[in-house]
Amino acid sequence: MDPPILTYEFFSRDTNVVAKKLIGTKLVKTIRNNNRKITLSGIIVETEAYGYKSDEASHAYRGMTTRNMVMFGPVGRTYIYFTYGNHYCFNVTAKSKNQIAGAVLIRGVEPKEGIEYMKDYRNLDDIMLLTNGPGKITQAFGIDKQYNNQDLTNINNDLYIVKGFIPNLVLATKRIGIKKSIHVYKRYILASKIENKIFINQFVSKKKENNHFHICRLL
DNA sequence: CGCTCGATATTCT
DNA sequence: GAATATCGAGCGA
Numbered sequence: 379m380d381p382p383i384l385t386y387e388f389f390s391r392d393t394n395v396v397a398k399k400l401i402g403t404k405l406v407k408t409i410r411n412n413n414r415k416i417t418l419s420g421i422i423v424e425t426e427a428y429g430y431k432s433d434e435a436s437h438a439y440r441g442m443t444t445r446n447m448v449m450f451g452p453v454g455r456t457y458i459y460f461t462y463g464n465h466y467c468f469n470v471t472a473k474s475k476n477q478i479a480g481a482v483l484i485r486g487v488e489p490k491e492g493i494e495y496m497k498d499y500r501n502l503d504d505i506m507l508l509t510n511g512p513g514k515i516t517q518a519f520g521i522d523k524q525y526n527n528q529d530l531t532n533i534n535n536d537l538y539i540v541k542g543f544i545p546n547l548v549l550a551t552k553r554i555g556i557k558k559s560i561h562v563y564k565r566y567i568l569a570s571k572i573e574n575k576i577f578i579n580q581f582v583s584k585k586k587e588n589n590h591f592h593i594c595r596l597l
Numbered sequence: 598c599g600c601t602c603g604a605t606a607t608t609c610t
Numbered sequence: 611g612a613a614t615a616t617c618g619a620g621c622g623a
Contacts, residue, residue, distance in 0.1 A: 461614060
């Protein structure tokens with residue numbers, strides 16, 4: 379029995395809360411190879427929340443455009459965009475009733491199933507570098523613009539997110555790779571505390587910004 | 598290691 | 611025409 383899929387209600391909460399709660403869940407994509415069903419999956423270990431008018435770094439900051447309109451629509455959908463002429467980024471739309479737009483960027487994943495296929499998509503052997511970054515995840519999972527605005531809450535689709543485990547510790551840090559609104563803590567990373575020492579998950583994208591964080595325990 | 602820099606196309610001004 | 615929610619090669623220490 380597969381773990382339960384994340385529902386519309388899961389994503390129908392404050393974008394920051396959803397970004398936090400997504401840590402420890404599992405991203406799943408099914409593909410077909412020689413008429414066999416193959417599962418690619420990985421634990422989400424790093425996310426960032428992007429909002430609306432109060433968030434200058436968000437694509438939705440200046441209002442609705444053809445690119446960002448998914449952020450204004452129903453929650454639990456994919457928001458995929460192309461950036462730097464090279465990479466796709468994978469987001470999930472999420473917002474509460476009183477929020478106008480919002481999405482969560484998936485920045486880091488720990489590969490679980492279908493690793494050989496991910497290596498093939500990435501043309502790379504090193505597991506540690508397979509999915510530790512937003513552009514790497516979409517390449518490893520074979521996700522491109524075609525997957526924009528897909529419903530992630532339908533088990534019949536080939537892309538969805540299922541429940542995982544409750545993390546020992548989640549850290550909130552400043553978001554990275556942006557120039558505006560850099561002082562808010564809307565990036566969440568998986569960590570664990572063992573004998574009073576904090577360990578950051580190895581598949582979090584490596585950046586010096588990891589050095590400063592707010593400790594943020596789940597539940 | 599860590600830092601700098603170029604590639605590359607879509608989007609928005 | 612400028613900016614970009616990135617990546618990896620290539621450098622130097």
